[in-house]
Amino acid sequence: MTGTASPPYRHPVAVIQPLPGIGDMVWHVPHIRAIATHAGTAVTLLAKPRALADQLLAGDPAIADIMPVDLNPGGRRRGAHDGIGGFRRLVHSLRRRGFGSIVLLHHSDRLAAAAWMAGIPDRRGYGWGRQRWFLNTGPFLPLDVKTLHQHTRATRYLRAAGIMLHSAEPRLTVSQPARQAALRRLGAPPGGFVAIGIGSSEHLRQWGTERFAGLAAAVLDAGWPMLALVGGTEDQASMTNIVRSLGEHGARARPVLGWDLPEVMAVLSAAAFYVGNNTGAMNIAAATGTRTYALFGTTRAFDHASQIVPVAAPDIGLHDGMARVSLPQVLQAIQADRGRIAPG
Known part of the structure; x- marks a missing residue:
């Protein structure tokens, strides 16, 4: 069952999937594609470099561009978007892109705050805790969904937003x-x-x-x-x-x-x-x-x-x-x- 359809997206549309693993990105492929279909346009995907989205989704028609979100890279390297200076750089990058809508497939309040500071007019996401302060378009997920697997969270969010997800199973095509x-x-x-x-x-x-x-x-x-x-x-x-x-x-x-x-x-x-x-x-x-x-x-x-x-x-x-x-x-x-x- 789907929820009430949320307001139309404003173009261009960005989707943030900031989990660091390749598997994390694979889990969210059907949701990113469904958002692009619902928006009627390819989206810009914001992802951590370690997720290798640029290789995993190269040529995918749902993806117009991939923008790195360089947070907590692990090891000794400091991410370009870590700390106060990094936060400012992220805000500047988001503002320069001129996104109309941004969807966070995650619970990060830092990323939601960056979208707010960047002046993105339509900000959507799960809405738990402090993240809710910086989002202005529902629906928002109930707190009990936070205990579920990341793939299930994204599926529940799309359902609540009235976005058609023909299949939640991740699928990758190789020529x-x-x-x-x-x-x-x-x-x-x-x-x-x-x-x-x-x-x-x-x-x-x-x-x-x-x-x-x-x-x-x-x-x-x-x-x-x-x-x-x-x-x-x-x-x-x-x-x-x-x-x-x-x-x-x-x-x-x-x-x-x-x-x-x-x-x-x-x-x-x-x-x-x-x-x-x-x-x-x-x-x-x-x-x-x-x-x-x-x-x-x-x-x-x-x-x-x-x-x-x-x-x-x-x-x-x-x-x-x-x-x-x-x-x-x-x-x-x-x-x-x-x-x-x-x-x-």
Whole structure:
């Protein structure tokens, strides 16, 4: 059920999605597209550089431009929009763009205040706490929605605003030429391949090199001609250890480490299936239509992507990450879903 339609947008329209992860951006793709459709024009997307929206959504007709919001980048670097001076720079950038409407798919009061200071006439968002001071167009979400997943929050907001969301499932499209180019670089064989996501930025979401090595061996033993090991450049040591553990079969495991995001998307879209940690790559694999066996451990599993098959640890009230997710459990999940591990 949809809510009462909110007033029309004023052009140009901006949408802020400031969560930092690639997966965070994937979750919000259907909502950003729905807002653009409702507005009748492509929108400017404001996002953190770490979300790689410029690569993830390159060429998307719903996106007219992408403006970086450089807040809390992590590590030792200070963001260009951090602190009082950074806030002023952000306000100046927003004012210079001349936005008529801005929609915050987040609860940040700092970003709402920047939009107000920039003189954007139509300011919309979730409206919790101090953010509400700086917004002037409803609807606003009830406080209990704040406990829900970020994807669900955005879905509830669009529903309340009367914005048609034909499907809340994130979907990413990869062109056939892009897929073929990535497969050539990978050296994919005719018999297909399985993608394994070995990377993770958080310790509690990391299944571990030893267990990934066991999974790689089991998949190759089942008859798959090749594996694609997906991660970042920081996963080089893990990849090396996995390949070494495979002995003479190590040449059948190909690294996809530190590739540009469009190439990673293309590889994942062509995989027979994907197994990996709860990361951006996992979200991308599912969004491209690839069956995805996601290792959640004791992290709450997602339910907004039909291609995700969650593999979680039994709930005993202990948040110990991946510690109790075993290799037999993962193989059993794949077997139960596909009917077999082997190609077919």
